[in-house]
Amino acid sequence: MKPAALVSVVILVVLGIAVFFGFGTYNSLVDSDETVIQSWADVETQYQRRSDLIPNLVRTVQGAADFESETLEAVTSARARATSINLNADDLGDPAKMEEFMAAQQSLSGALGRLLMVTENYPDLRATEGFRDLQVQLEGTENRINVARRDFNGTVADYNRAVRRFPGSIIASITGFDRKASFEAVSGAEKAPVVEFD
Secondary structure, three states: OOHHHHHHHHHHHHHHHHHHHHHHHHHHHHHHHHHHHHHHHHHHHHHHHHHHHHHHHHHHHHOOOOOOHHHHHHHHHHHHHHHHOOOOHHHHHOHHHHHHHHHHHHHHHHHHHHHHHHHHHOHHHHHOHHHHHHHHHHHHHHHHHHHHHHHHHHHHHHHHHHHHOOOHHHHHHHHOOOOOOOOOOOOOOOOOOOOOOO
């Protein structure tokens, strides 16, 4: 075999191996991206579950004749804001949109926390089976939200590592796979709240 032909064969073999690994890396990135999208759908499902519980909770609490209307209005408006912000798969790479979504959900969590705190002043309300059931469902949903967010952050971390590592970084930059944003703690979360008893 002539040296030129041998060089051509070697070049073709090397290119074939590079293409093979390129396709494998691309497919791996697609799998990671799909896992992130599925994980995000799980997060959205849990937030939707919480949102679906709120009207029943508000109706149950409204049964208390002199219940603070400001608290109920705060919950209702926070729910409206939280449900108005929808993220699709393309938005997961936008930290500003993720931050807006997280802020709306945090606002709703705060309003629900205040509502449940105020219900402490209404023992008759807290004694009703309907309220207790809703409170248990809401607590369970909050736990599921935390698990879904943790799982989402894990899949995003795996995806971001795949996008940043060699040779994934080359394939990702050529094919448009960008890093994705994850949930971060809200500012002030590192400080324990101060509880005062009168």
